[in-house]
Every structure is written in structure tokens, then in C-alpha cells.
Amino acid sequence: MEKNDFISLHNRRVRIIFLIALIIFVVGGALLYIIPAARGGVADNWYQNIFSTFFPEKNNQSNSILPPADEGTILDTHDKIITTVVEKANPAVVSIVISKNVPIIEQCPSSNPFGKLPPEFQQFFGDAFGQFSQPCQKGTEKKDIGGGSGFIVSANGYIVTNKHVVSDTKAEYTVFTNDGKKYKAEVVARHPVLDVAIVKINGSSFPTLRLGNSDKIKLGQTAIAIGNALGEFRNTVSVGIVSGLARQVTASDSNGSGSETIENVIQIDAAINPGNSGGPLLDINGNVIGINTAMVSGAQSIGFSIPVNAIRSSIESVVGGGKIQAAYLGVRYITLNEDIAKKYSVSVSEGALVKGDENSFAVEPNSPAAKAGIREGDVIVSIDGKNINKDTSVSSIITQKKPGDTVQLEVQRGGEKLTLSIVLGERKE
DSSP, X not given: OOHHHHHHHHHHHHHHHHHHHHHHHHHHHHHHHHOGGGXXXXXXXHHHHHHTTTOGGGTTSOOOSSOOOXXXXXXXXXXXXXXHHHHHHGGGEEEEEEEEEEEEEEEEEEEOTTOOOOHHHHHHHTTTTSEEEEEEEEEEEEEEXXXXXXXXXXXXXXXXXXXXXXXXXXXXXXEEOTTSOEEEXXXXXXXXXXXXXXXXXXXXXXXXXXXXXXXXXOTTOEEEEEEEETTTEEEEEEEEEEEEEEEEEEEOOTTSOSOEEEEEEEEEOSOOOTTOTTOEEEOTTSOEEEEEXXXXXXXXXXXXXXXXXXXXXXXXXXXXXXXXXXEEOOBOEEEOOHHHHHHTTOSOSSSEEEOOOSSSOSBOTXXXXXXXXXXTTOEEEEETTEEOSSSSOHHHHHTTSOTTOEEEEEEEETTEEEEEEEEOEEEOO
């Protein structure tokens, strides 16, 4: 073989080997770049520079290990339901601002009862001790002193709120709707027992909320609270679940005065803040199931709402042009459990023991209960077939009735069971 032929054959072999190596390099690199599972950090950066020329559409992709966002699925079904409820309810939720004339207090000078300092001390203190400064009133000025929430229940401007929000008869109340409009409000009714009041603003075609059925509430169901949080953040939304039913709490104002026992309230873990008072508690269908009324100071995610069924008749009465009418039985009682039954030697462990104290009658004179013959020591076992126990009190049933309604009471008197028919009266504020 000639030398030139040998060199030519060698060159062809080198070119073939180089071509094979190049093909392996190109194909392997492409696979590393195109197939995500085969891409490594170092190879990715190295090959990206090379293959960006051949695959420009790949050059704009993110290096994120997360899958790309699907712009069409921002909210899941549960979120969509809640946002829809809030969007529909918000226009009917209002903020209530409390205004009042308050004294203007200034520091006014008054005579020093000890007289002026001796001359030898005045060179150091001057006449600073010649007069004292003391607070004195310089007229009055109108100020916003508080706030709460409410919700519109009629197109002509009736609004439900808490009684403690509008309890000051000397204050003025202004309603701000969600669209920023301002209305002077008149308090038309305060419930004599429950923490509920009705105010009225002038106008027509207001958006309204529907009243639901609080008797159908289940533990764990979604609860949506809307209100004027802290009296500053209008239409604040908080979402949680129903944590408890038929709770009994003792509520008081921020000064610790005016304590009141509230029975049969709904416990929720949605945040309730000062200023939320009077706002609606909604179910997942946008129906009002409660009126937010109290929170536990120092605790987290414990709030309470009055069931809407407890005041439905009162709302309907006022909106219909009347007044709040609260049914009245006229007994003082203790809800029984095994320990209380044992303490008072009662033969049943559930019910309401009719019992007074040094300040109150067990059965109020001339009350419907007195006229029906109820006595101290009787145990009210049921009303209209509903058993009285720790979850269902006498008050929770009576508040759902109207004056003039007739109720059937099953009463345990010693070893005897009685059935009494009672016509309810009207409680005065």
C-alpha cells in the first residue's frame, strides 16, 4: 500500500470517528435539554447556550422546578362559593358610627392655696408656684366615640344591629353603606332581653340580606362574618366554622361594666373584633344565621353570635310597622344537671328548676306563669315538646315566640307530672 493511500485511509477513519462523536454529542445534548427528567443543572446550563440557537422557543422557558400556573384555575370551588357570598352580601352590610357631644377639657389656672413663695425662694423658682393648673371644662364638641356594624333587612332601610352598639340615648348615629354613602340613623327599637336593636335610615331600594334558619346549623359548617372591624376597617371578612351551639356566655363592655348573660348563642372560630358587633353571620348560601355580638377577651378564635331565629319575629314585627314584641313567661330558673339535681334533691336531672333568690321571685306575681299555677320548686321538663337541657333553655324557646302565643309546658312537681297550657305575655323594656 502506498504511503499516500495509508494517510488517506487514516484521515477517512478519523473523520468517521469524529462524525460519530459529533452525532452522539448532539443527540445526547438534545435529549438532556428537551427531556426534563434527564436534565441536570450543569448540563442544562452548558447545553442551553449551545442549543438556544437551534431551539429558540425553549430559550424563553423558566428554570423553575414548579409546573407553570394554570391561569384558568385561580380559585377552587370552596373559595369561589365564599367570594360569591361576600360579593353579594357586602352591599347590605353597613358601618354604624356613634357621635356625641363631649366636654372640652383644658388646664386652667387656679390660685395657690399656700400663697406665694417667700422672696428668698422666688429668685430660684420665680412665681411658678404662685398658681396651680387644674382641669376645667371649656364647652363641648361633637366627637365620634365608637362604632359598630349592622345589616339591611328591608329595601326601605331597616337595619339590624346589637343593642349595645346603639344603647346611648343621648348619642347620634350615622350609617355608612358599602358604597361610601352617609345616612343619619334613627333607633326605632331595642330588644328588652336580647342584645339586638333595629335602626332606620331614609331611602329606598336598598340591598338586603335574607334571614336563614339557625335551627338547621350543624357543628363544623362554614361560617362567614362581615363587619366594621375595630370601628375602622369597613366590611372586613373573616371565615371559619361553627365551633359550638347553645352556648351561654356572660358579656360585658370594655370597662367591665354592664355584664349580661347571653343564652343559646352560636360559637364560631371566625375572628370577631371590636366593631364587628351587629354584623351578620352568614352560611355558605349567603343567608343570615346569626348576629355577631361578643368575643372572648384574651382568647383566639372564639366569638359568639345570637341565632337569627331568636329575633326573627321581632324583626318582622318592626319592619311591618310595629315594634319589638318579646314574649314573656315570668319565671326564674336554674338549668339542671346531675350535680344541681342532687344538691336540690330533684328527682329529674334535666329541665329547668323554678327557683328564686333573695332579690328575685321564682314566679313573678301576675305573670303568665303565675296565672297558670307554676310554683317554686317545679321543674319545667319541656315546652311544646322540646326537652329542656343544657343545650336548650327555657329562654331560647320563649324568645322565638310572640306575645299571645299559647305554649304547652310539661312540669315535674315532686313525683307528679303536669301539663300546663300558658298564654305568653309581653315583656316590657
